[in-house]
Amino acid sequence: MENQFIKKNQYQIGNAVVTQHCPSNIALIKYWGKYENQIPANPSISYTLNHCKTLTEIEFIAGEDFSVQTYLSGKLELKFSEKIEKYFKNIENYLPWILKGKYIIRTENTFPHSSGIASSASGFGAIAKGLMELDVLFSNQQMDEEALQKASFLGRLGSGSACRSLYPGLVVWGKTEEVAGSSDFYAVPYPNDEVHAIFKDFNDWVLLIHEGEKSVSSTVGHGLMKTNPYAEQRFQQAHVNFKKLKEILRIGDLPAFIKLVEHEALTLHAMMMMSDPAFILMKTGTLEVINKIWEFRKNTQLPLFFTLDAGANVHLLFPNGEGTASIKNFIEQELMQYTQSKGVVKDEMIF
Structure with missing residues (x-):
C-alpha cells in the first residue's frame, strides 16, 4: 500500500516558496494506541474545524546543505526544527528531492498553543500540503486528489491525526468495514450523503x-x-x-x-x-x-x-x-x- 506513494517522477528542483494552511480536527471516536510507522490500533472519525488553523510558509533553497529553520510566530524554535529535520529524513523515500536543499519554515496558529486543540495535526497537515505543492511544482504535475491523498499519507507520518485534517467535514482514518476505501495509511472523507x-x-x-x-x-x-x-x-x-x-x-x-x-x-x-x-x-x-x-x-x-x-x-x-x-x-x-x-x-x- 505504501509503495503507491513512491513515484518515479523526473524532478527539476529550484528555489521556491509555498504557503499552505490546514485546520485542526477533533475526534469523535478516538484513536489511542498505535503500531510502528504511525499505524492506528483502531479506526477514528473526526470533525474538521473551521477557524483553528495553522498557517505555514515553506521557503526551499535548492543546492544548500540540508537543514531546517522553523519559526513559530516569528521566534526560532530549535526543538521544532530538529523534529522536522528528522521527519523530512524519514519521508525521503516518498519525496526523493527533499534533502537537497535548505528550508526556512515560518508557521503560526490562529489559536493558542497548548490549548487542547491539535496543533500537531494542523501543523504537520500544513507542512505535508506544502511539501506536496513543492513536489508537483518540481515534477511539473498537478495538485489533484491523488496528491491530496499523498499529503494525508505524509501528514500521518508526522502526526497521526494530521491525516484527518486534510479534508473538511467528517473524516475517517483507520481501516473499517463501515467506510468504503478507508485505510490505515491515510484518511478519507466520510460520505457526505x-x-x-x-x-x-x-x-x-x-x-x-x-x-x-x-x-x-x-x-x-x-x-x-x-x-x-x-x-x-x-x-x-x-x-x-x-x-x-x-x-x-x-x-x-x-x-x-x-x-x-x-x-x-x-x-x-x-x-x-x-x-x-x-x-x-x-x-x-x-x-x-x-x-x-x-x-x-x-x-x-x-x-x-x-x-x-x-x-x-x-x-x-x-x-x-x-x-x-x-x-x-x-x-x-x-x-x-x-x-x-x-x-x-x-x-x-x-x-
Whole structure:
C-alpha cells in the first residue's frame, strides 16, 4: 500500500516558496494506541474545524546543505526544527528531492498553543500540503486528489491525526468495514450523503481549563497502550462504536450521538488512568464542567455536550438551532469560571 506513494517522477528542483494552511480536527471516536510507522490500533472519525488553523510558509533553497529553520510566530524554535529535520529524513523515500536543499519554515496558529486543540495535526497537515505543492511544482504535475491523498499519507507520518485534517467535514482514518476505501495509511472523507443535516451545522467552543504543557505527552500516552491490560477491549470497542455511529449519523439520532461521543471521550481518559504508570490529564475544572453540562442538559433538555482530547480542556459541542442562545449564555455565565484565564476558543465544523 505504501509503495503507491513512491513515484518515479523526473524532478527539476529550484528555489521556491509555498504557503499552505490546514485546520485542526477533533475526534469523535478516538484513536489511542498505535503500531510502528504511525499505524492506528483502531479506526477514528473526526470533525474538521473551521477557524483553528495553522498557517505555514515553506521557503526551499535548492543546492544548500540540508537543514531546517522553523519559526513559530516569528521566534526560532530549535526543538521544532530538529523534529522536522528528522521527519523530512524519514519521508525521503516518498519525496526523493527533499534533502537537497535548505528550508526556512515560518508557521503560526490562529489559536493558542497548548490549548487542547491539535496543533500537531494542523501543523504537520500544513507542512505535508506544502511539501506536496513543492513536489508537483518540481515534477511539473498537478495538485489533484491523488496528491491530496499523498499529503494525508505524509501528514500521518508526522502526526497521526494530521491525516484527518486534510479534508473538511467528517473524516475517517483507520481501516473499517463501515467506510468504503478507508485505510490505515491515510484518511478519507466520510460520505457526505450518509450524514443527516442535523450534524452538519455544529459549534465547538473549547474551554481552556489548562493552558500549559501536558504532564504526559500524547506520544508517551500512545506508547503506554502497549502494556495497558484493557487495550484490546478498547480497540474492539472502537469498531463496535463505529458501527453504531454510522447508523446514528444516517438517521439523525442526536441523543444517541451525544451519548456515544461523551462515552468515547471518557473512555480515552479511562485508558490513561489504567496505564502503567497511570496518569490523569483532566483537572478539577474539567470535572466541574462535565458535571455542570450534565446538570444543564437534564434540566433544559438542550443538546449541549462535550468531548475531550488528550488534555484537560473541554470541547463544548452543540448544534445551531432552537436553544442555541440559551446554551451560549449558559457557557458564558456558568462555565467560563472554570477556565484558567477566561479563555475560550469559539469554532465550528465545516462541510
